[in-house]
Amino acid sequence: MSSELMSRIIPCLDVDNGRVVKGTQFVELRDMGDPVELAIEYEQQGADELVFLDISASHEKRPTALKTVTRIAEHLSIPFTVGGGLKKLEDVKSFLDAGADKVALNTTAIYSPEIIDQVAHAYGSQCIVVAIDIKQEQQQRAIYSHGGRTKTDKEFTQWSHEVAERGAGEILLTAMHKDGTGSGFDCDLIDEISALNIQVIASGGAKSEQDFLTAFNAGYDACLAAGMFHSGDYKIQEIKSYLKSQGVNVRI
Numbered sequence: 001m002s003s004e005l006m007s008r009i010i011p012c013l014d015v016d017n018g019r020v021v022k023g024t025q026f027v028e029l030r031d032m033g034d035p036v037e038l039a040i041e042y043e044q045q046g047a048d049e050l051v052f053l054d055i056s057a058s059h060e061k062r063p064t065a066l067k068t069v070t071r072i073a074e075h076l077s078i079p080f081t082v083g084g085g086l087k088k089l090e091d092v093k094s095f096l097d098a099g100a101d102k103v104a105l106n107t108t109a110i111y112s113p114e115i116i117d118q119v120a121h122a123y124g125s126q127c128i129v130v131a132i133d134i135k136q137e138q139q140q141r142a143i144y145s146h147g148g149r150t151k152t153d154k155e156f157t158q159w160s161h162e163v164a165e166r167g168a169g170e171i172l173l174t175a176m177h178k179d180g181t182g183s184g185f186d187c188d189l190i191d192e193i194s195a196l197n198i199q200v201i202a203s204g205g206a207k208s209e210q211d212f213l214t215a216f217n218a219g220y221d222a223c224l225a226a227g228m229f230h231s232g233d234y235k236i237q238e239i240k241s242y243l244k245s246q247g248v249n250v251r252i
Contacts, residue, residue, distance in 0.1 A: 006249050008048035008222035009212065009236055010201065011229045013038055014055045015084075018068060021055070022180065022227045032230040039072045039080075042229065045236040047078060048251060051172070051224060053104065053131075054084025055147045066098055073099020081129055084147075089118050096123065104172055106131040107145040110152055110159075113166060120167025129201075130168040132159065134189065135176040141189075148176055160193045170199040172224065178205030180227055185211055187218035194219050209234070209242040216248050 013020045013035050020038055021029040032038070039050055052072060054065060069082050082095045083104025092103050108115055109130050119128045133144045134156055143154040163171060171193070175186035185202040193200065199221040206212065206225040215223050228234050240250045 005199075005221065006048070006251050007216045007220075007243065008201075009046075009239060009250070010049045010051055010222055010224040011038075011042040011047050011236065012051045012053060012203070012224050012226040014053050014226060015065070015068065016055055018065060020230065022230055032226075035068055036071050036075065038230070040075050042236065043076055043078050045229075046240055046252070047236050048222070049079040049081065050076060051081045051083070051104065052100075053082075066094060069095055069100060070098045083129070083131060087112075089115065089122060092119050092123070092127075096127065102127050102129050102169075104129040104131045106133060107147075107150075109163070110143070110145045110154060113162065116163060116166035116168050120169075125167050125169035128168045129170040129172050130163045131172040131174065132156070132163075133174045133176055136186075144176065156189075157192050160196060160198075164196045164198040168198060170201060170221075172201045172203055174224075175204035179203075181205055182207030182228075185215040185218075185220070185223065187215060187220075190215075190219045209239045212239055213243060213246050213248065216243065 015035050020032040020035050022032050042050060073080055079101040081102040081104050082100040086092055086103055086105060087108050095103055133148050135142050135144060141156050143152050144150060145152050173189055178186050184205050190200060201222040201224050202215045202220040203224040206228055212223050240252055243250050244252060
């Protein structure tokens with residue numbers, strides 16, 4: 001991680017049928033509120049960025065909700081990433097035009113990786129985040145598509161290198177086996193791709209400010225969390241104050 005770059009904290013809005021939801025390991029979803037209200041709240045709390053993921057869009061083969069994205073973007077001044085169901089360059093353009101600053105691609109990137117090159121060429125690497133959903137299964141790390149529903153034959157290190165080479169600006173690395181468990185981020189994963197010239201966002205497992213500190217010390221550039229913020233257990237500024245006291249370079 002480059003020393004002059006600030007460590008970022010990013011709340012995630014997992015949206016299903018227009019409502020923010022949260023589950024454990026991508027199942028048993030609970031309603032957590034209205035996405036526009038939560039977006040406004042998190043910016044006021046000091047979020048560095050916001051991620052909006054339509055978690056059932058790819059599985060249900062439908063586009064992400066443009067109207068909701070437009071409503072959120074109207075209220076935000078921080079960078080805003082949108083993902084879920086984006087299939088072609090025209091979809092990407094629609095969401096950037098609607099106010100998103102970046103797009104997150106997962107399923108489409110896996111099955112049509114040339115879209116990474118296309119988006120990077122058309123809009124710049126800073127616009128494209130490739131989401132990698134990974135699950136520890138016995139001695140294997142499996143990569144999933146379609147919102148964690150479909151196991152693929154992708155190999156983690158090789159796919160991460162390809163994503164970087166094709167021009168993605170960031171990898172959103174979600175450890176499915178950690179998601180919603182409160183057992184901390186998977187810091188072993190960053191070791192395997194730390195040599196890549198790409199920003200890496202940790203996702204899955206955050207429960208306390210210590211989890212963020214551990215992840216940043218391990219080499220992650222940003223940390224994404226959902227449940228611990230939606231529940232109100234922690235305010236973003238609390239986490240940042242703690243990190244600042246521990247010597248982490250964060251925006252207060």
